Amino acid sequence: MRRFFPILDWAPGYNRPAFAQDAMAALIVTIMLIPQSLAYALLAGLPAEVGLYASIAPLLLYAIFGTSRTLAVGPVAVVSLMTAAAVGNLVATGTPEYLGAAIALAALSGLMLAVMGMLRLGFLANFLSHPVISGFISASGLLIAASQLAHIMGISAHGHSLIELGGDLIAHLGDINLPTLAIGGGAVLFLVWVRGALKPLLMRFGLSDAMAGGLAKAGPVLAVIVTTGLVWMLGLDARGVAIVGDVPSGLPTPALPPLDVALWRDLAVPALLISVVGYVESVSVAQTLAAKRRQRIDPDQELVALGASNIGSALSGGFPVTGGFSRSVVNFDAGAQTPAAGAFAAVGMALATLFLTPLLFFLPKATLAATIIVAVLTLVDLGALKRTWVYSKADFSAMLATILLTLGIGVEAGILAGVVLSLILYLWRTSRPHHAVVGRVPGTEHFRNVARHKVETVPGLLSIRVDESLYFPNARYLEDLVNDAAAADPALRDVVLMCSAVNFIDSSALESLEMIDHRLQDAGIRLHLSEVKGPVMDRLERTDFLSHLSGQVFLSQHEAVTRLGAAGAPDLKLAGA
């Protein structure tokens, strides 16, 4: 029970001090979440109220199913961008079908996440390597910023790649609306200043660190209030400033998402990508915060919780959600103790939906765009390219490909290319494994590469360490390697394959080992194995390979060299390994 309902872990012991802290955190998160949820709905191409709806049910459901004490779920930038790309490919923006498709996407992604969680397939997310996810998030940040530039300038630009967006922006540069630019540009400058300079300033005025930090977080709300007031007072909407306009008030009516088979099929791949990207982002936030308080999260249960959150979002007219970085950090810093803080924030969002929407009428879209731009630019970390280049050219290639394809073609192409390229590079690497001829480090029983260390070797005895599991992509490579080594030394009598780095041997490699043994036998050379690991040995013992092997299997390389190094090594087979 507790595994599936982590709420049972904390709800029974819930007390007043925890309530006080959770309620305070919820208040701060709600204030932060109102402009964010409106802005990300705009980014996803959806009406503003959809952002509010997506910030109520998901928070409540995560409080029941989630294992992180402090994660805050809701609309986030990257997932909103991916939603816009997925839905925008299928239906025209602004139509009821567009909203329906976004809701269906949340439902489908929620179902996928829940099923993956129940089947404990959380490890699948590991196939998004660090360079790919980092490159993807940087590129997404740039794409998002570019798409919001249009809103700040009061022009329209569409497209799912930087090329399309940039072209559209340039083509419409003549249409810039100056009042919009003044509001949007002003908001950007203000938010950048708030982010960088406000907190130190407040602290100089004697505010505590926590208080100053909290006030600085309220910057976006202040920008929303001030610019909304300006538009209202100066009548800027009549001068071309796009405003949010009528936002229906009242809670969303629960409804099923559109059950259209063709639509769901078209959304399947994007839904999978959104699920995996959202999950990876959310789990890494949750893990980082949990580690700070020595708590643990259950990655598979997190899938279930995010699945429930997305299904809840869909049933209440929302779009795909996941755990957000900045709001979770705010929640954590504000002292949230349990997921109840999230539930209280949901209540706050519900109240906002009920009572605040009339106040949003004059809110300029340019202000929301400004909050998005300032938020996402912190996601862009192009310095990671350089760090990765230094460490690994292969990882760098995967990262660069992800960035270029995300920017040049779109989010789906980018992430798929990154995953596929990382796998290909890995397979290519294992298909030509590193190997070393080894000798004994003098005075020890330890064996190292003759080319790197001062070691002792025995004439007529060749010890090769292959630094890779033996499997089909490198099986023939091994044959060539041993053949060439044997051909190079006419005095060779024994070859020892040191298997300390061989984690398994598949059928193809077993076939190759048999071939190698036959060929060496023909040349009067014996093949031995050393340091064969338990699981590998178990498997070999199920075949007749060991009974045909010309040489022996030694527990350690040291034993192999000691026994074979003595003239006329005895013809023993060693039992067990």
Place this chain on the structure above:
Amino acid sequence: MRRFFPILDWAPGYNRPAFAQDAMAALIVTIMLIPQSLAYALLAGLPAEVGLYASIAPLLLYAIFGTSRTLAVGPVAVVSLMTAAAVGNLVATGTPEYLGAAIALAALSGLMLAVMGMLRLGFLANFLSHPVISGFISASGLLIAASQLAHIMGISAHGHSLIELGGDLIAHLGDINLPTLAIGGGAVLFLVWVRGALKPLLMRFGLSDAMAGGLAKAGPVLAVIVTTGLVWMLGLDARGVAIVGDVPSGLPTPALPPLDVALWRDLAVPALLISVVGYVESVSVAQTLAAKRRQRIDPDQELVALGASNIGSALSGGFPVTGGFSRSVVNFDAGAQTPAAGAFAAVGMALATLFLTPLLFFLPKATLAATIIVAVLTLVDLGALKRTWVYSKADFSAMLATILLTLGIGVEAGILAGVVLSLILYLWRTSRPHHAVVGRVPGTEHFRNVARHKVETVPGLLSIRVDESLYFPNARYLEDLVNDAAAADPALRDVVLMCSAVNFIDSSALESLEMIDHRLQDAGIRLHLSEVKGPVMDRLERTDFLSHLSGQVFLSQHEAVTRLGAAGAPDLKLAGA
């Protein structure tokens, strides 16, 4: 020069004894090749003479470019089946477009092989694992036999899967032509008898082993002569026995393949699969025969040679070819010394094309089908399924999937599914690596799994050996592993990660190691590494990981335990590894 024209290795020293042996081998191979080439053209859905054309230019070109002394190239069963599947999907059988597409397929496959050879991409063929290729060839053998059953019964059956073929066969069972069945069935029985019983019988009559073997190989030619004579004398063609009919005599006119972009694009995937399957088959035959005489082949040059052979086949009106198993073994056994034997066989085939074609008019197609059936049934090795099951369930799954999809859907689906499934199973395995807590084998410096061996451990010191390279699919798994191990022992002071099986550490895993180190530090535990391999250490030294690491890097696990096992281990960093 010699690398690209291996003929320069042997032609300058060519002498009379080699000529005599090569000429004898060529005669035997030619006799064997005439019915085979006609039969495989029939199998590919092509006119009989196309088989003859495909057995002239490829043999000559292989003699120039090939590195095997005894490989005989030409039409083979599996590649002919794949040709029928690829071309049959695009154009109707029996049309000039069908022939054109087969010629284009040979050209495209030849170009792909030649390019792969020049780029030295031979290792790509290694991705066809042994279980996949073995399953594929078995399933192809069954498919081919089923497709030829129709010819033996004188009915028509089409389809690229066993289901389609079987359904068609059953639907037409009422149309069986009895004279055809008598000839076809008789030929099958005769050939099976020749294969099993003729050689021992001839030897009992006092013939030498080689002579008896040679005569037994002439079985198909005898069947062709006898059944052709029967049809001619009894006028069986008028009673419904399908015959080869008019075969144009004379050598093929060199011509370019159809240069149709859409056609080439449609043929790209089949051409790649045919290239890789044909190459794997050919190279394994060549390697086996070369090893018997202690010769070597160059796998990348073999790609060039097969590429040239296929381009030659296309330019002379032939279809895709590769090195064949049975004819190469015959060539080898008959004493062929150099690729000149192949060139002489090409001359034999050219003479047959010039002068023998009128004699083929009454040759019943059922006889050719019988030779195919008897030849391909030796390819079917379903016992391999059981052997693979015992050794590895993963390899068994890949093999079974290949067999079932090849039979159920077709050759392309089968081979692609096999390759993809093998890779997925491998990645899945490496994503949850085997690991062991290790201790010292008493009286040695060797460390093994505490669960399998009687070993010594030191309290407060945990040594974990992870049996896999650390990379993105298993990076988080490692974090969980160390976290759980650290949480389980409150007295823990030092963790040593024994890296003898870690062949590389990618960026994602480096990130995870940093995370592990931070978390352990928070818990007052130091993280050490031991037995880090040279290339891995080189890479780590390019980062600041080692300077932040709470513990040390030890050359050997023995050294780590000796140094850390002493109370109050010194806070040293070890230079180099």
